[in-house]
Amino acid sequence: MRNVLAIGAHPDDIELGCGGTLAAHRAAGDPVTMLVVTGGQNGPGEVAERRAEAEAAARSLDCLLLWGRSRDCAVAADADTIAVIEGAIRATEADVIYVHAPDDSHQDHRAVAAATLSAARHNRRVLHYRSPSTIKFEPSLYVDISAHLDRKLAALACHRSQVESSAMVDPEVVAASARHFGAQARVRFAEAFVPSRFVWDLAPPPQLGLALAEVPTYQALPTDEQRVA
Amino acid sequence: MRNVLAIGAHPDDIELGCGGTLAAHRAAGDPVTMLVVTGGQNGPGEVAERRAEAEAAARSLDCLLLWGRSRDCAVAADADTIAVIEGAIRATEADVIYVHAPDDSHQDHRAVAAATLSAARHNRRVLHYRSPSTIKFEPSLYVDISAHLDRKLAALACHRSQVESSAMVDPEVVAASARHFGAQARVRFAEAFVPSRFVWDLAPPPQLGLALAEVPTYQALPTDEQRVA
Amino acid sequence: MRNVLAIGAHPDDIELGCGGTLAAHRAAGDPVTMLVVTGGQNGPGEVAERRAEAEAAARSLDCLLLWGRSRDCAVAADADTIAVIEGAIRATEADVIYVHAPDDSHQDHRAVAAATLSAARHNRRVLHYRSPSTIKFEPSLYVDISAHLDRKLAALACHRSQVESSAMVDPEVVAASARHFGAQARVRFAEAFVPSRFVWDLAPPPQLGLALAEVPTYQALPTDEQRVA
Amino acid sequence: MRNVLAIGAHPDDIELGCGGTLAAHRAAGDPVTMLVVTGGQNGPGEVAERRAEAEAAARSLDCLLLWGRSRDCAVAADADTIAVIEGAIRATEADVIYVHAPDDSHQDHRAVAAATLSAARHNRRVLHYRSPSTIKFEPSLYVDISAHLDRKLAALACHRSQVESSAMVDPEVVAASARHFGAQARVRFAEAFVPSRFVWDLAPPPQLGLALAEVPTYQALPTDEQRVA
């Protein structure tokens, strides 16, 4: 069992970048938490609407959802943002962290990637996912999402305000890229990652009793009190 | 008007790598020649069959077809191969050259890329295309093939022996990659290239009379005598 | 006809980086706009003097000139700077954008490059030019400026305050680099670019009536009201 | 359970590059096969001596050992070498393949890496290890060998002819590099890898009965008949 933390700057970034992989983690019984660093204030879409969309998407992927407190288009890779991410890493006892690639034309993506690399400096697994705005990206690690592409697309569809209005969110492209990277990985559909640091765990997983090994189900989204912020 | 030369190690390599771009060149009135360096002796498929498939594909793209004389899986980047490519460059007075990317897991692809870089040392435009076996590939130059994807797929379909038997030739992946690179290029479908050297010609094209400016049509495939080999 | 937008942090940056290419665009009949993001307040030279020099240089290249509103040595790649550049892209309906290379020891150059990559996220052609302070720079796209080097040097000479006082502005080096990159490009003199994204347009240009196809001449520099700021 | 194939040009290359990782695979119950492509004819040490050393090392790591049929310092990345490696991949039904890094000053290492990339073109996991002669090497994937460093050193010690006479085989450096890469990986001792392609398997391993899940023990080294060669 691995504790998974996925971090994105805006609502929908995580689903676009690694939604299929998160579904695969859930299918394997791993607890997954999503940390969205800003409220997506710059739109398209209203903040309340986008928050509801993100919560629906997290629910559809059966993941916990945390919100940061930075503002859209104004994320800084400073001590505050780093502290928010460090809080999420501690709270989730994260074993593997997914985050934006560092070379991205969106300033918030760059800042979240940099702040995460700083916050995760003691972590053994930090994997960078691709966004439509990513520039250089030479992936070498892949996750087979052939059995999970539909869940990725369903989670993205929850972000109706983006799918309808942003040229960057296009399900046709999402499926095409998954097939493109799948061919690179010698599977059908894949998500692709650049590892900053990935320790491959060869040890046989501890033999858990079946009750524990079952896929946990989250009862509810966290209340505001439970949120790291 | 630009003289175009596309070079590949085996029958179908060129169509996979830049078939849409060749169609776009033809639509713009540029003469296009394809040089296939080996006969594809290692299969799948018989040599005669593959030769016929390649000729059908070239015909469907309305391009000239030349054959080199290396053997499949045994191409060397040596003086002989370089001389064949130099001959094709001279014969076509090539203004732009398309060829495999240098970092590829297929030894023939690497050899053809290296030999072409040597043969084209005085040329101003050498663009590397991607193959399913290419390893590192960071494209920065794209050609919009939205209007030509169907012709690319039709040309590939001519290589029936490959489409049926090689895991590397899959029309689904071809379309997906075109959409993937299209999104990177901010168009619908694109082919992607890594330039070794690309001089962008800003000069206004000479004002040709309409008769001359029309897209030339090749009457027939070259006879053996016309082939550089 | 292509709408061209060249962006630089300080007066003289654009001329140093791509002045010959802008002259080539003008010779080909393309409208060209220069956006200088700061007033060059840190000198050498007074602001008014540098403004006049930049206007003389733009006039000598027959380009429009826009001014941003950032301060020298304090450009941030933030929403404000991005908005200024987005405004210029919209106003010029830019088809091709020239800007600093991202890896540069001058903080303003890095910020302008990053802000431009963000503002131009939907554009199909973004080319990075080199400055004397650029660090890593592996060009693959070139423009032949053999017929335009004199105009580049003349435009630079307009920046008298810089030529006289800055070690970074040296016509001898400008000509040497143009010859150096020219040899790489297999032409006499060239400017060199790293493409972030370059869609090569193969379509034959629409046949314009001669009156329209002639090189347009700007009557006057824009008034303050016309300036995007 | 993963089928592991490790490939090296000379006796001792595999142990130097990934001996600790092979021990970790064995501890996790994975069958491991080593393929040594040449007999190490160029010394130091006699062929028979080196063969015996390699067999002792393989026995100490509890791995199977296969021999290729290339000559030391004359490995070619040609169809023959590729066929030998393809044979080993088929025979072992390899799920993960370890091999030299491609950028290495030893010609045999380069050839074995290139031939393996070709032979493994359909495999989902190809990881490159470092040799003392490797040039560029930017690892991003690590295996924690803190519990296995002693077995790596013991396996290396079997190669007495090398430890005594080759400046490239120095246990002090082996331990230091393991600590150096361990610090990079945030563990104590690690081996470092550059993935050409690594599909991370998130699926829960099938629940095996205990008898099957135990670490298999090889009874004996393969006889010549069992060897792929």
Add this chain to the structure above:
Amino acid sequence: MRNVLAIGAHPDDIELGCGGTLAAHRAAGDPVTMLVVTGGQNGPGEVAERRAEAEAAARSLDCLLLWGRSRDCAVAADADTIAVIEGAIRATEADVIYVHAPDDSHQDHRAVAAATLSAARHNRRVLHYRSPSTIKFEPSLYVDISAHLDRKLAALACHRSQVESSAMVDPEVVAASARHFGAQARVRFAEAFVPSRFVWDLAPPPQLGLALAEVPTYQALPTDEQRVA
């Protein structure tokens, strides 16, 4: 004789990155100045304690020590920081400058590297050292510290608050990395550097009288008045 300036974000960064090289410079008679940009306010350890530790370390290496005025975890690569570094370069008439590598997960390290590249834009020798938090690092220049490793470790030991509490400062790793890089450099122990720009001086050093050629000894640490700040 070369004037040496080493720059680090926090107390202990310089010793970790290039302490052995500074000892080698001193042994060769070169004056060495260390500029610590922040007071290390974020700990572990109190500011006064860390200041005393840094002074003891500088004394043990027989180097001058300067303090910048930025705050720990809040260094900006802005005009202020650049001015501090420019001041130190001028004051020391630096011939060679050592500083953090640009790609580092600590925001202060990135900022100090960027500010130094800006401040040192006219300098001929800027070498980047590695920190435990450095990400990409492909060294090509090395200094043999076999005769100076003990002095490096002694200088580090002065930073008691760090050695005791920071996972990033571990003498075992320091020695291991020195051996690892030493093997790369074909010496016993080495520090490794990435040059941004390194002009190798081939000229025979001026023949100094012996009195001048002796290794200078600093009598005392600079008083506050002597400090650039």
Add this chain to the structure above:
Amino acid sequence: MRNVLAIGAHPDDIELGCGGTLAAHRAAGDPVTMLVVTGGQNGPGEVAERRAEAEAAARSLDCLLLWGRSRDCAVAADADTIAVIEGAIRATEADVIYVHAPDDSHQDHRAVAAATLSAARHNRRVLHYRSPSTIKFEPSLYVDISAHLDRKLAALACHRSQVESSAMVDPEVVAASARHFGAQARVRFAEAFVPSRFVWDLAPPPQLGLALAEVPTYQALPTDEQRVA
């Protein structure tokens, strides 16, 4: 005093790549040997003529000249070529080795670079120079040749057959590149190098008596018996 060995595939390669640096070494009193791996059989120019030109050039730079025994356009990075280079390294007790860059469109340049990296695997200083056919080249180490550019051009002029007939040998470009790289290095004229491995020697040079410290003068070119081949 450093023993210098410069290696090139063809007559004139060494002078083009590092002729000014060799002159600077001679001015500093370092013995310099040039090893030309082939006889330049492919021309332009006859072998005897090219041999005489190379000898005149070596004489003009006051360097020793050795000839390898490979054929032009057919150099292999095999055991034979490696042995020739190992012989030259041993014979000259080389402290620093100059050779082609590995990424070059000329097959002989690639082969000589690879063979040298193999032969020099125990050497501490291997620097790659640029040729007109070099592709990727990101220099970080420079030698100031402002005082030696004229000697470089004079040595090149000895290769009359090349200067007259090869587009790749153009004194105008040589001077321009030296100025271009000089600006990068913050000197007037420079040659640029990519280090594979460069140990910077900080130790004060041994105090030689004046007689010994003088620049040695070679009396004559080596006879055939003295040549390593």
